[in-house]
Amino acid sequence: MKKRILAAALACLLLAGCAPETTVPLEEEPAVDGPEIAYVPLDDRPDNVERVVYLAQSLGYRLAMPELADYRTALDGQPKNYDSLQCGNPWSLYTWVLDQEAEGCDRYILSLDQLHSGGLVSSRCVTEDEIPIPGGGTTSSSELMDSLLSALAQDENNVVWLLDSVMRLAPTVGYQGGTLEDYNALRAYGAVGRPALPAGDLEASDVRTLYQQDSGGEPLNPADFGLTEEQVASYLAARSRKLALSERMLHTVQCGGYEHFRVLIGIDDSSEEESIQKNEIAYLRSQLREGDALLSGVDDLAFKAVAKLYMAESGWDSxxxxxxxxxxxxxxxxxxxxxxxxxxxxxxxxxxxxxxxxxxxxxxxxxxxxxxxxxxxxxxxxxxxxxxxxxxxxxxxxxxxxxxxxxxxxxxxxxxxxxxxxxxxxxxxxxxxxxxxxxxxxxxxxxxxxxxxxxxxxxxxxxxxxxxGETSDAEERAFARTLADSILKDFCYKHVVREDLLAYIRIDLGGDPNNFWAPEIDREAVLKRLESGMEQSTRKVLKNLERSKLIVSLDQSTGNCGEAKWGKIELENYRFPWDRAFEISMDIRLGAFEK
Missing domain, CATH: 3.40.50 (Rossmann fold)
Structure with missing residues (x-):
């Protein structure tokens, strides 16, 4: 299977109209010529793709990723991958990782929700462990994971980051028929406090026995939350499967030969209350080795893994x-x-x-x-x-x-x-x-x-x-992109343009801002509205960046910073990665820096 290095990842990422299609690449940029990381993303949202690309490039890494259709998520009613898949393809991803190993790669960042379930959204509702094999037959998520981890463990030069998550309190609205009413009811059910785990050595089964009890040990009644027995059974089956896979992975890396593996678990949408997650978190934390971590947040897991990988290789720990x-x-x-x-x-x-x-x-x-x-x-x-x-x-x-x-x-x-x-x-x-x-x-x-x-x-x-010391021009430009991307999307899109789009889609187009295909709306009109809004709202922010200086070197002994002046910034190729108004992607073209 062909691997895709960064430039192609950005050029082909996703769609203006939001079904997968190729976009016109930017002018050729100076290439980063450093070590390669094989990366299986959580899904195809910007925080899991292009922003990870920018961060890796800014540190001198090249990022190799699978084909988009193998890790893309499609909401209900949207075009599917390979005309049949609403989520990623675990078997294809498994074979892609083995291909990278055969080619000599020795750095890996692997999202287990993608490898187990086809992405974060899918992981919240999958209840079975079975995975189809192209051409006929099936395997299981657990068997694929065992085989893959064993294969990567054979090379002691490999550095492998495994990214996992604690399932959030409710599945996703607009995926496999999930409604807002379902979400609210299941989140209320999940947010109820459970009995505290007993003391002593624990297993995932100890957590599961408490899933259907309130904090006083009394059985929870699904009807009290507007749920059926079947809905709760499906919800708990997904949680149980996910926890069992996490347990299996953690027990595996505790064995000899996995010292060069690191585990990073993120807590998905949560609550300060004593929810169904609390025992899961306590159990998973009890299984971590030195160097592993369990932290708040899921969509930032790849950022943390790339940063820690670089810090370990650059001597940060010293x-x-x-x-x-x-x-x-x-x-x-x-x-x-x-x-x-x-x-x-x-x-x-x-x-x-x-x-x-x-x-x-x-x-x-x-x-x-x-x-x-x-x-x-x-x-x-x-x-x-x-x-x-x-x-x-x-x-x-x-x-x-x-x-x-x-x-x-x-x-x-x-x-x-x-x-x-x-x-x-x-x-x-x-x-x-x-x-x-x-x-x-x-x-x-x-x-x-x-x-x-x-x-x-x-x-x-x-x-x-x-x-x-000195950084390359390619690394500087990648850093500038990730900083500009974060600022522009927050200042201009989130706080200005998105509010206008929400009203425009609901009132003028009679659609749903959370899914442009349910009902199907004029996506070209939404894109034009986005382009017009961003053109106006970004002017002052772009001028601020263009007259700014960025730090390009740092002398720790004196505290002095070397600086360079930002050049011209142009934004183009706006798109909605998931055909919804929640987030956007865009290409950022940079002029020459003046040192």
Whole structure:
């Protein structure tokens, strides 16, 4: 099976009209000529494809990926892969990985939800272990996994990152007939507290015995949640299958010969309540080896794996890196949203420990990197006037700190974990007053559960790369793309254009913003609306980036930063990867940097 290296991955990614089709490639860019990573993505959304591409390239890696149709997810009513598959193709992916091993690859990042189930969405509803083999016959997910891990373990030079997840509280709306009513009912069922696991050695079976009990040990009645016995049985069968596969994988890597394997598990959409996930999390955490991790967030797993792979190979583990952290808004002691399982500051601390970074108070002058985090505002019980004043103080203070660190040449990682609580004001203040292109990383787009992992993996990987000395032009341009992509999608799409599109699709086209095929709408009209909106909303942000300087070198002994001026930035080839308005993709063309 042919493998696809990065340039082709971006050029062929997905569709303007949103069925798979080839797009026109950009002008030829300088190529990254470093080691290759064989990567099986979680699915075909931008955070799992092009943004992983950018990050890997910015660190000098080339990323090899399977054919798109082998890992793409199609929502209900959308064109299928190979005319029959709504999800990825585990058998094809299995054989693709073995092909990479035969060709001499020795770096792997493998999403087990894709290899087991055909993607994250599919993993939430698959109840059987059977996998068809082309030409006839079947195998099972567990047998494929055993065979693949055993094959990769034969070469002690292989470095293998296995990415797994804790299943979220409910399946996906609009996939295999799932409705919003189903989602709400199953999420309510899953959010109920369960009895705590007994003490002692545990197995996955201990977790499953508590699935149908409330925290007091009483049986849960599906009818109390508007569910049937069949719906609950299917839901729990999917959870049980997924947990059993995770257990099997963890038991395998605990054996001799798997020391060069690393496991990274992400907690999918969650809850601070004592939900059905809590025992799963406790059990999985008890099975981890030193060097493995279980952290909040799933769509940022590949970012973390790429960053950690690079850090291990670049000598990061031998460095002592200090990060100053400052929160603005006053709610860091709470989850950033209703879908996270811990307070924001605890999740930040878990990620710092994962990356081996020491935490300091922000602004102490002793930090190598400063992390600025905007939380939701602590305005409960305040009048509207006082609330508005408190909000403005929070984000204006952050912007002032950012400018101060810029003047001192201190690298900054910026996290917007406010979940839209400040409207567009924060983004406007940053655009008008700050130098966005000087950041090490930024995250604020999409789910709050992944902003911490996204920002810190990109930021610390960039810092580690800068401390190694000169970087290539290809690496600099890949870094610029990932920073610009994150900023533009958050500032311009999420906070401006998407709101207009949601109303346009619902009111003018009579469609569903979550699926342009159910009912089928004029997708060309939606694309034109997107292009027009982005053309207007990106102007000021692009000007800010174009007049910015980016850090291109870092002398740890003196703290001095080498800088280069951003060149011209052009955006083109907008597309909706999943034919929904939730996220977009775009190509970013860059002019020459001026050092």
């Amino acid at each position: 460095q002592t890196v200090h990060a100053g952290i400052t929160y603005f808004g006053g709610t860091e002691d709470r989850p950033a949203c209703a879908y996270d399982y811990k307070p924001l500051n605890e999740i930040v601390e878990e990620h710092l420990e994962f990356f081996g970074v020491h935490q300091l108070s922000g602004g102490s002058g002793a930090a190598d990197v400063e992390i600025l985090v905007l939380t939701q505002p602590n305005v409960e019980g305040m009048s509207q006037t006082e609330s508005d004043r408190r909000k403005k103080n929070a984000y204006t203070n952050l912007v002032d700190w950012m400018k101060t660190f810029r003047n001192r040449q201190v690298p900054v990682i910026l996290i917007d974990a406010s979940n839209g609580a400040y409207g567009n004001d924060f983004q406007q203040a940053l655009t008008e007053e700050a130098e966005l292109g000087y950041l090490l990383s930024y995250a604020g787009f999409l789910d709050m559960a992944i902003v911490t992992g996204t920002a810190l993996s990109h930021g610390f990987a960039r810092y580690a790369h800068l401390t190694r």
